[in-house]
Amino acid sequence: MIEIENMSFWYKEKSKVFDSLTMQLEPGKIYGLLGENGVGKTTFLRLIAGLLFPADGNCKVMDYTPGKRQPGFLSKIFYLPEEFMVTHQKADEYARNVGPFYPNFEYNHYATLMQEFGVDGEKKLHEMSFGQKKKAMISLALACNTELLLLDEPTNGLDIPSKSIFRRVVARAADDNKCIIISTHQVRDLEFLIDPIVILERNNVLLNESVESITRKLKFAVLSYVPEDALYSEPMMGGYGVVVPNTDGEESKVNIELLFNAAIANRARFAEWFN
Template identity: 45%
Template sequence: MIEIQNISFKYAGTSRYIFKDFDLKLEENRIYGLLGKNGTGKSTLLYLISGLLRAMNGSIVFDGLETSKRCPDTLSEIFILPEVFKLPKVSLVNYVKMNRGFYKNFSDEILNNCLRDFELTTDIHLNELSMGQAKKAFMSFALATNTKLLLMDEPTNGLDIPSKSQFRKVVAGNMTEDRTVIISTHQVHDIEQLLDHILMLEGKELKLNASVSDICDKYKFEYRTPDDMADILYAEPTLQGNAVIAPRGNSEETPLNLELLFNAVTKGAINTK
């Protein structure tokens, strides 16, 4: 669905490459978690995929067309929800009227369902909302565009604890067989139950590219006492005991601990190849 081939990119006036000869292939009907330390290029990659930034070389192809060409057919199937945004001083109804025409599969049903799940009404005025409410309203519109590709940059920032739970429910409830969602975030606990696939960026390269099912087939995530550490690959002390990653072997599957996995990968404690 999305094929990134040999791209390089740096911002004008700088000498440091964010990406150099970078390759990645993404499939449809997946929710990807895009993780990495500050400055590794997570947001930049989303903007490159959307076509809002253009690579210096290489190509990014979505449904057979290069996104950098900004073709109307391509743009109607891509929506990016940035971390920081400013909505106009209009009602939601008028905002929808002004923008729905750009998205050929826009769904009023999805919009109304998302607003309901976020405990918002259709008669809201965008300039009168708190940051969290504005994010939920914009997220509802983003999902209602019904695009094949939805890119989200730090979507849970500014949301309270109940709203983060609502976010997971809303995104999961509006996945379709031909939709791909890429979520860039530092708030790994907010999304780890939602993801199908993990991407980790580090130093201009992809440090990890694996499905959640493959990770959980290979490793187990659990808490152990100090006298039960013989086979561990990585461990961190916590109030519940040592949080560890160990080979799963024939034991039962455990829930993914995404923060622990991220720390283990960035410290080179587990083999990601």
């Protein structure tokens, strides 16, 4: 689906965002893209979408070079940025105008999603609140039924019920032929949705692993004490949230916040374990 080899990118007069980045992303997955502020998550999505161009190296998406912006490529990808410009059209009218550019677009599916989110499609997009606009655009993105879906901070601006609906409709949209990449700071919103987990660090990728692979090597727990071999710990209700090496093969549920903090605090060890 996506093959990146020795890709480098930088903005003018700034240090490199990516330096010889190499990774593969496969269909049939919902990737969670994590990283500290300014590390390049949005830049990464824009490179895949062909809105930015690598300075060096190669980026192939479904055998296309994204930067060429070929019609065949554009019909197979939908990129929803965190912030977007909207027209003065009604939401339903906008969907009818945009949908035909995507061969698998289903207006009835769009209408069903709008109903699930509780959005009035007869209302003009520029008159909607940020959250309502976000739900309308998520509905359109999913209804276009593209092979690659890129979502940048999609739960930002959504209320609690809408976040639950978002998780449900994205899980329902996933299949073996699609790749969905979700960039987020709101990891608790997506904890049971994203798998694999990708953590970007400055210039490169720190982690790109399935939840199963992570839990084979690490254990997550809340304990009354901090074990000597803890990779990371933080106080929480009931004691300490800890990440420790999984030495006994016992399964645990991944706590993505703890995983992220442990990875940032132990970059070298994570690189050794998972690469």
